[in-house]
Amino acid sequence: MAKTIRFTLDGRTVEAREGETVLEAAQRCGLRIPHYCWHQALGNPGNCRMCNVEVEGAAKPMVSCRLQPKEGMVVRSAAPAARRWQRAALEFHLVDHPLDCPVCDQSGECGLQDYYMDIGRYPSSLRDDKWHMGKRMPIGPHIMLDQERCIMCTRCTRFVSTVSQSHELGIFGRGHSQVVDVVPGRSLDNPYSGCLADICPVGALTDRDFRFQVRVWYLDEAESVCPGCSRLCSIWAHTSTRRPWHNQGRRLARLKPRLDPEVNGPWICDEGRYGFAGFDSDRLGRVLRLGRDAAELPWDAACDEIAVAWHRVVRHKKPEGLAVVASGALSNQDWAGFRSLFVDGLRLSRFLFAPEPDQVGAEDGLLRRRDKVPNLAGGRAFGFGAEIQSLTWQTLAEQIEQGEVWGLYVVDRDPLKVWGEKGRALLERLDLLVYQGPRKGLTGELARFRLPATAWLEEDGEFTDFQGRVRGYRRALEPLGQARPDWEIFAAIEAAFHGGGGL
Amino acid sequence: MTKLLTAHFHEPRLHELETYRGLGGYEGLKKALAMGREQLMEEMKKSNLRGLGGAGFPAGMKWSTVTPEAKDPGPRYVVVNCDESEPGCFKDRVLVTRAPHALIEGLLIAMHAIDAKQGFIFVRGEYQVQYRILDKALAEARSAGLLGERSIDLMRGAGAYISGLDTALLETMEGKKAWPRQPPPFPTAKGLMGRPTVVNNVETLCMVPHVVLKGGDWFAALGTPKSGGTFLFSVSGHVAKPGVYEFPMGTPLKDIIAAAGGVKGGRKLKAVIPGGVSTPVMTAEELDTPMDFEGPRAQGSFLGAGGVIVLDETADMVMVAHNIERFLAHESCGQCTPCRQGSYWYERILERGLSGGGVAADLETLQRTGEDMTGKVICALGDTVGVVTRALMKKFPEDFKAKFPERRG
Ligand SMILES: Cc1cc2nc3c(=O)[nH]c(=O)nc-3n(C[C@H](O)[C@H](O)[C@H](O)COP(=O)(O)O)c2cc1C
Ligand code: SF4
Ligand code: SF4
Ligand code: SF4
Numbered sequence: 001m002a003k004t005i006r007f008t009l010d011g012r013t014v015e016a017r018e019g020e021t022v023l024e025a026a027q028r029c030g031l032r033i034p035h036y037c038w039h040q041a042l043g044n045p046g047n048c049r050m051c052n053v054e055v056e057g058a059a060k061p062m063v064s065c066r067l068q069p070k071e072g073m074v075v076r077s078a079a080p081a082a083r084r085w086q087r088a089a090l091e092f093h094l095v096d097h098p099l100d101c102p103v104c105d106q107s108g109e110c111g112l113q114d115y116y117m118d119i120g121r122y123p124s125s126l127r128d129d130k131w132h133m134g135k136r137m138p139i140g141p142h143i144m145l146d147q148e149r150c151i152m153c154t155r156c157t158r159f160v161s162t163v164s165q166s167h168e169l170g171i172f173g174r175g176h177s178q179v180v181d182v183v184p185g186r187s188l189d190n191p192y193s194g195c196l197a198d199i200c201p202v203g204a205l206t207d208r209d210f211r212f213q214v215r216v217w218y219l220d221e222a223e224s225v226c227p228g229c230s231r232l233c234s235i236w237a238h239t240s241t242r243r244p245w246h247n248q249g250r251r252l253a254r255l256k257p258r259l260d261p262e263v264n265g266p267w268i269c270d271e272g273r274y275g276f277a278g279f280d281s282d283r284l285g286r287v288l289r290l291g292r293d294a295a296e297l298p299w300d301a302a303c304d305e306i307a308v309a310w311h312r313v314v315r316h317k318k319p320e321g322l323a324v325v326a327s328g329a330l331s332n333q334d335w336a337g338f339r340s341l342f343v344d345g346l347r348l349s350r351f352l353f354a355p356e357p358d359q360v361g362a363e364d365g366l367l368r369r370r371d372k373v374p375n376l377a378g379g380r381a382f383g384f385g386a387e388i389q390s391l392t393w394q395t396l397a398e399q400i401e402q403g404e405v406w407g408l409y410v411v412d413r414d415p416l417k418v419w420g421e422k423g424r425a426l427l428e429r430l431d432l433l434v435y436q437g438p439r440k441g442l443t444g445e446l447a448r449f450r451l452p453a454t455a456w457l458e459e460d461g462e463f464t465d466f467q468g469r470v471r472g473y474r475r476a477l478e479p480l481g482q483a484r485p486d487w488e489i490f491a492a493i494e495a496a497f498h499g500g501g502g503l
Numbered sequence: 504m505t506k507l508l509t510a511h512f513h514e515p516r517l518h519e520l521e522t523y524r525g526l527g528g529y530e531g532l533k534k535a536l537a538m539g540r541e542q543l544m545e546e547m548k549k550s551n552l553r554g555l556g557g558a559g560f561p562a563g564m565k566w567s568t569v570t571p572e573a574k575d576p577g578p579r580y581v582v583v584n585c586d587e588s589e590p591g592c593f594k595d596r597v598l599v600t601r602a603p604h605a606l607i608e609g610l611l612i613a614m615h616a617i618d619a620k621q622g623f624i625f626v627r628g629e630y631q632v633q634y635r636i637l638d639k640a641l642a643e644a645r646s647a648g649l650l651g652e653r654s655i656d657l658m659r660g661a662g663a664y665i666s667g668l669d670t671a672l673l674e675t676m677e678g679k680k681a682w683p684r685q686p687p688p689f690p691t692a693k694g695l696m697g698r699p700t701v702v703n704n705v706e707t708l709c710m711v712p713h714v715v716l717k718g719g720d721w722f723a724a725l726g727t728p729k730s731g732g733t734f735l736f737s738v739s740g741h742v743a744k745p746g747v748y749e750f751p752m753g754t755p756l757k758d759i760i761a762a763a764g765g766v767k768g769g770r771k772l773k774a775v776i777p778g779g780v781s782t783p784v785m786t787a788e789e790l791d792t793p794m795d796f797e798g799p800r801a802q803g804s805f806l807g808a809g810g811v812i813v814l815d816e817t818a819d820m821v822m823v824a825h826n827i828e829r830f831l832a833h834e835s836c837g838q839c840t841p842c843r844q845g846s847y848w849y850e851r852i853l854e855r856g857l858s859g860g861g862v863a864a865d866l867e868t869l870q871r872t873g874e875d876m877t878g879k880v881i882c883a884l885g886d887t888v889g890v891v892t893r894a895l896m897k898k899f900p901e902d903f904k905a906k907f908p909e910r911r912g
Contacts, residue, residue, distance in 0.1 A: 046685055047839045049879055060878045066685065088875030092844040125868045127860075128851040152837065171680065174663065175835040176847035 007073040014069075022064040022075055023051050033077045034086050034115050036093070036201045037153040038065040041266055042162065048093070048153055050115070052085035053077045061085045083119055090120050096131045096176065098148045106203030108216040112151070133179055140168075140188030142270060143196055143205055147179045150204035156180060156196050163267065163366070166190035180204065191368065194273040198257060198266070209274060210254050214246040219253055222476035226255065227329055227374035227456050228272035230466040231367050234260035235268060237457050237476040251477050252279040252457065263465070269368050271361070282440045284452035285481025291448055299482065303496035306434060306449055310407075310497075313431045317406050322432070323350035323396060326411040328359075328373030330486055331461035332470065335375075335382040337490030342409075343383070345494055350405060352391040353384055356418060369466060378464040393418050400426045407432035411486065412453065416442035436489055452483040459485040505725055507713045507733050508706070509749040512601055518636055520643040523604040529649060531712025535612040538715070543616050549719025551731030552711070556584050556667075556704030557779070557808040558883075559730070559796040562711075563719075568691045569617045569699045579699040581613045582676070583624040583708060585633070586660050586667035589779035590830060591810025594735035595705040597747045599626075599633045602709065603640035607655065609708030612715060614653055617701055621654050625672055628660040664834035668882055669702040671836065682838040683882040704808075706735055726752030730795035734806075738763040740813035741770065753798065757790040760813055770815040774899070778807020780827045781887040783894030784820075803894060820902035824892045825853035831888050841876045842885030848872065849888060861907035869896065 004015045009026055016025035021044065026033050036048035044065040052061040056074035064077065076082050094112060101107045133147035152171070157180070160169045168186040172179055182188055188196070197207040216238075224237040240246055240253040247253050255276065257268040287302045289295050297305070310322070324342050342348045355373050363370040379385070391399075397419060399405040408415070408430055416423045427433055427446045435447035438455040457476040464470050479485075484492075516522040523529070535543055547563030554560040569579060583606065587595040599606060606624070614622050626634045634657060641655055658676055660666050666675045670684035673695050694700025710732055714722045723731035730752040736759050739745045743764025750759055756775060766772045772787045777794070783804040785792065792798045796806050814823065832846035849872075852865050869892055876889035896903050 045838075047881065049839055049841055052879060085875070085879055088872070088879070089841060091872075092841045092848075092875070095844045095848050125864070125872075126848070127862070127865070128848070128855060131847065152840065152843065171837075173837075175832060175837040176843050178837040178843075 005069050005071050007069040007071070007075060009075045010078050016069045020069070022053065022062075022067040022069050022073075024065075025069060026064070026077070031077075033064050034090070034119060035065060036111055036151060037155065039155050039158075039199060039266075042155055042158045042199070045154055045158075048151070049089040050086055050093075051077075052082060052089065054079055054082045086115075086119050087122060090115050091122060091125075093151050095126060096148070097151075098130065098132075100149070100203075104146075104149065104203040105206045105211055105216075106149075106200075110203060111201035131176055133177075134181075137181075138208065139182045140193050142193050142208055142274065143188050144208050144211060145180065145182075146204050146206070147181070148204075149202050150180050151202055152178070152180070153201060155199045155201070156205060159196060159199060160188075160190065163195070164190040164192045169196075191269050191271070191362070191364065192267055192366065194270050195257070195267050207254065209277065213248065214240045214243070214253050218242050218246060220476070222457075222474045223258060224255075224457060224473040224476060225374075225463060225471045226268055226272040227463065228269070228275050228372060229361075229369040230371045230374060230377060231264065231369045232374055232463050232465040232469075232471045233264035233268045233272060233367060234258040234471075235272070239457075239476050241477070250277075250280050252276060263469070263471075264367055267367060269366075271368070271372075279455065279457065283438060283455075283480050283483075284440060284444070284450065285483055286452060287482050288450045289448065290445070290450055299484070299492055300496070302449060302451065303492045304499070306432075306493055307496040307499075309432050309448070313406060317431070319346065320349055321405050322346065322348055322407040322409060323352070323391060323399070323405045324348060324409045324411070325352045325391075325396070325413045325415060327413050328353060328355060328371070328376040328379055329412060329456070330375060330379065331456070331459070331463055332375070332378045332381070333461050334486040334490070335378050335384065337487035337494075338411075339382050339384075341490040341494045345497060350391055350396075350399070351384065352393070352396055352413075353379060354392065356413075371466075375463040377466055377468065378462075381464055397423075397426055400429060403429075406430060407434075409434045410436070410443055410447070412437035412439075414441040414443050416446065436486065438483065451489055452481060453486045453489060454479045454483045458483065461485070505733065505751065506749045507725075508598060508602065508605065508709050508735060509747070517602050518600070518604070518640065520604060520640070520647060523602070527716075528604055528712075529608050531715040532608050532611050532615075532649065535615055535712075535715045540616060540618070543612070543715070546714055546719035547616070547711075550714040550722040551719075551726065551729060552707065552714055552722065553730050553796055554704060555706040555710070555734065555808065557589065557781070557805075559806065562703065562707050565691060565703070566613065566616050566701055568689070569701060570692060572618045575699065577698060578621060578696075579617055579619045580695045580701070581610060581617065581619045581622045582669075582672065582695065582700055582702045583610055583622070583705060584667060584669065584672060584702055585624055585630065585637075585705045586627045586672060587630075587705070587808075588627060588664040588667050588834075589781060589808050589810055590827075591737060591739055591776060591779040591812045592808045593737045593739075594747050594809060596630060596633060597737075598705055598709055598735070599630070600636060603637050604644065605709040605712065606637075606705055607640060607644050607649075609711035610655065611650065611653060612711050613701060613703060613708060617699070619701075620652060621656070623656050623658055623676065623695075625658045625660060625666075625676065627667075628662045634659065663836070664830075665836040665882075665884060668884070671882070672702065673700065680836075682836050685881055727793065727795040727797065729797055730806075734794070734809055736794070736809045736811050738811045738813065740776075740811075741767050741772075741815040741818070742813045743767045750794070752795040753793040755790070756785070756792045756794055756811070759794060759811060760790070763811075763813075766813060766815050768815075770817065772813060773816045773818050774814045774820070774823075776810070776812040776814070778805050779810030780812070780830065781805075781883070781891065782807040782810075783890055784823075784898055786898050819906075820895045820899040821853060821856050821906040824895045825850070825857055827891050828853055828888065831884060831891075835884060835888070836882075839881040839885060842880045842882075842888055845872055845876045845885070846888045849892060853892070856903075856906040863904075863907055863909045865907050866896065866903060869893070 035051040051064040054076040137145040435444040436451040666681035671681040828849040832850040873889035
């Protein structure tokens, strides 16, 4: 067993693990000591001097982020002396701070505001002009810099030197006039640049996407995972529904990393963070029968009609002539329903799961994975591995051409986009085309039945990551209109087959 | 009175190897190399030679804390701190200009003592002439075979006061921003490139050959019980003959001022800053203070690096405070918040006081925020910001009341 050190902090006994500082041990036990520069993944330069504590027997204040506890040490972080030192450090941080909270996006989740309310609340003694520096500087595709709001904690420069290792930021000049800025000729465009808005404890580095969209106190949050690649980083989904006229009417306000030491630590990549900006666009909300007799249908009617259509065809054609194209974005629950309907029920054998070229992308040693679909691993666990991928886009096209395939059930994929214009003729040959998914897509327009599915933020579910961990996510938003989770749709169709005596 | 470093300053060609050797130069090195490390350390410890760059850390003790080669194999370094930037101090400049070989000799002895193969002399960027003098002297020593297996390189500062602080200096040498480190580990354990490193002031090393030649006990006896040998005082301000004066440790402050010709123009002395602007002010009543590392402490000040700044009755202490704080605000490295912001806040308050806008409440702010800086920052520069003005306020309250009056409304 690793050695532990017991010390008291504000009267409570705290057990520090070997190598842990007083601040770290406190943090782990849920005890809060004010701090700006310390960050669990970025070290403890000890430059903000906010975490000063009183140690019994020590002549001077000690910065708890650099203090190794000793057995029996008595530490006070909330005693009057410690509070005075912390308040003084806060006051120094605010001397030249512009206090533009009313127009600052950080407002509501700002380290300066929070500590001022917790331990500050002193009257200002400043009678002189403040020092002015650069404002609203777009230093990269995602990040806006406000040099005046910067408190010089150096988290950002440590991030670009140790985490992203891209070195685009520096601290230029000296003393009170020094500034954080991008290195001349560079742009803050590393694949993790959004993290800088997360780690900046104040409004100096903010998210350009989120700028002026919605006040953080109007947001709701839900635990989720990012479906941007098979890493499945833990995230918070921040949604804006209380005031629909904010955030330009979009319900998803932003995605933020959710600390997960086993998966993503405190980071997520920009593709994941910003890849879902169009979450609400092109969405399906109504169950439709398309074609000459187009109509909006209730779910049970649609499912019955699909079952009837199937029966009509299989009277004279082979049942296995129905092919299924599905994406690796299905949840484990969806895969279960999928298997039950198409394999165990209809006994189909023509499937296509292979990711499209644009679903394969950049990979690095930090988080990003090559496969940009979240749940191929979940699919494999349900038996939809490489061995069952009997089709490619090429062979599927040929088999439709030759009449071997007479029907297609498309789940959140877009064959027409893959095949281009020649695909239209192919799809028109089919006796049955069902499209199910959260978004319209080109193929959806040609389908006989178009079924609206929920997107991941609108359902509870689980994915399985590339390391085999099952990763749950929670519903953050209401489904749109008639949309239902994929597994519910599969189950309803299966029930319709049973009702019609088809299975 | 015994003079060690300035004894031969009347020799016009002292900076040349031949002259220096003719006067017994490099004999200390010869003796040290023959001596064996343990005995050398012993003499150094006995000598009570203190670090003369300002902090006064005993030099022998510093050397002996270097992890021995046997326990930590690999390179180790000696770095000469010739960044001398403290306003009021100019002794290192004079030493290097007049007697560069004394420094090289001391450095070679220090390198021998800690078994360093590589030494560096870090020269303040503005010391252009001194850099050239050192460069030439090194070339002479090298071609005379005095370096032996050892190598010494010159490096230049880029014009920041803070890079005179040993750990900031090491950062600069590694090509980084001169932001002080926070020991532990100390440079003697982990210094330049993470290797054991001794950083010593120019003057400290210049003293070393004398310790070796005449023995630690002899050297110690020149000074006071805890501060051995002599010390170079840079005397400036309102004196008749500003300059560098060598005196034994413990010489009363008034003797040093008298040697510099006393206060200029027959005016009355008002105050003395004893060791460079970072050291708290002393009053005319405190002139009997013995100038060693212990004396000025009794008056709440420090010996510092011996930059004695004499101020006569015409000096306005608010102006003095403003001058110093403006310097410190300009030189604050900006790493830690209380110093970065506090120093500039100080500058603004004092500036407003000078231009007629001061109010009594400002004095409370200066007092309170000064207390909140000292001891609550990363390095001694920030401590100084809070200390200097408070000492002036305490010892010369009338000057401050005049500029920061109680006001109606
Ligand atoms: C702000 C600051 C500036 C300093 N500048 C110098 C300097 O210019 N030269 C110097 O020798 N020591 C300077 N020092 C002291 C060094 O940190 C260090 O103590 C010294 O170089 C060690 O050498 P010594 O023990 O021989 O004195 C400075 C210290 C501080 C806090
Ligand atoms: S950074 Fe914080 S304190 Fe500063 S303006 Fe923004 S919200 Fe206000
Ligand atoms: S920009 Fe933000 S993260 Fe960077 S140093 Fe300033 S306050 Fe810290
Ligand atoms: S006290 Fe001042 S000079 Fe020293 S590290 Fe802090 S900001 Fe830099």
